[in-house]
Amino acid sequence: MRASRLVRLLLLLQTRGHTTAARLAAELEVSVRTVYRDIEALSEAGVPIYCEQGRAGGVRLVDGYRTRLTGLTSEEADAVLLAGLPGAAADLGLGTVLATAQLKVLAALPPELRGRATRIADRVHIDAPGWFHRAEETPALAAVADALWADRRLRIRYGRKDKEAARTVDPLGLVLKAGTWYLVAAHGDEIRSYRVGRIAEVEPIEETFDRPPDFDLTAHWDTAAAEFARTMLRVRARLRVSAAHLFLLRSGNDPAAVTAALESAGQPDADGWVELTLPAESYEVLAHGILPLGEYAEVLEPPQLRARMATIADRMRARYVD
Template sequence: MRAARMMTLLLHLQVRGQASGGDLARLLEVSERTVQRDVEALLANGIPVRAVRGPAGGYRLDGGYRTRLTGVGLDEAGALAFLGLAGPARELGLGEMLEGARIKVWASLTGAARERAARSVERFHLDPYRWYGTPEPVPCLTELAEAVWRDRRVRISYVRAGEAADREVDPLGLVLAAGDWYLVALRDGRRRTYRVSRVATVEPLDGPVVRPDGFDLAEVWAQARRELEREVTAVEVTVRVEPRALPRLRRAVPVHGQPLVPLTAPAELDLTVPFENEHWACAALVGLGAAVEVLAPPEIRRRVAAELRAAADRYRDAPG
């Protein structure tokens, strides 16, 4: 443990050039006194670490010293796919390994290569989470990640429509989509997708996972997404919509119907758009309030009108 910490300290100084005792303590999650002891141990082993005094002081390596001990370990290599995605890496329990791998990769770069990498970090950032939302709680994510890493079958308790049911599955991969985690797995030989926030418990089983030949998680996920987004349209609704509501209407309809909704218009316009079912159509259109009028079919127009009248009655006698 201490050896790994001292290596991280050494590589951090090699990358940064100089760092304060407080910065190193936060990086290593130890006290500044522990940092000082580690520096003394490095000095005793011939590593030229110098303490720089003053307000802008700290520690640095003397004489352009560089270590060649920058090999990336197996666990760290497994975390490299998450470079630039520190948040998801922490959720999977890979945060410490990713930081170790990142420091070693940076330490192995020299001159123009390190400058180019630094420019990329300054100019590009990946944020996988959606706006105005917090990630769903995923208390079983780390256990599922462990099962995926080790190719071990699991029994999960999966909650759907308020009821839990046990499922024995072969975990194949985890996917982060729009801020939510999904488990891709086999159940009885057929591919299934589970929302990780609905997994209540995970019980490891003895049997190993037999991964299908040529399994490609990215392609499998893209196929699953296409299948979901191609759901059969159950109802088409003709609406008269004000320009200000067009972006919200576009988000409310299925993917295959979104090209029918422009994002801007000079005046209100009539559109016919699809919905998965009448219930979702009514809920989405009621949410647009007075900015949209349902023209057809008549049964949905009546349902929306009834909902709006009931809402108006509820607020008619409200204080203020």
């Protein structure tokens, strides 16, 4: 168990070059104290590993050191062809690089693993964006990515045409969410997300910045996305819904809203109906999200939403009754 962890720690450092003991502890699912013990064990074994103190400190290997522990298990070989999203790589100008890297990895595999990995690639295709998703134009993406790789500051003009703002940011990461690119960047002491398609102009600055050593892009995005979903769902409706038709909630509502509604659902009554609370951005959004349930849902409150549903129902009836 410990030998496997030491190998993983070594490969993490070789891949990143520099990180913190706290981040290593989180990825290895051990305590920081255990990480320091492992670092000491590797050092005693002759691995040129050392720790630096201070704000920009952390754990690193001596520059140029490479381990030969690069063997892949069959599961890891399977993942090689699944890990990359070709569309995303192409957006970043790395399509050819990704294809070349995959070929190099395949060429380095033993014959039995090479055949297995190739079969996986031939049988699995990842299409990340949702249905009917129109690709957003992102002319600024390449310049943003170049600055991101080099830790260079960016001056951007951002927003819609009628309301744009200029600011200087430190690019910390790029996130591809449901086919849409977002730049995660620091502006002063605040870390914000910017939709790349809304960056009207980008100007790389030769000035570099020190990337926060403890910044974890995945953790930051997960937290920010959850908060965004929570703040967007500002209004709520109390519904009575046929338990057998709860699946219809997914037809016209935000996934986060559906999850919250199902978690709030009580036990079915004698008629097989449940009461639940459905959140949304506005009452109009709620009305159209409830429509797919048809006769299998009733709005209990608020009164203004009941009135809106009645108006919609009257107009629909007028179109069908002579």
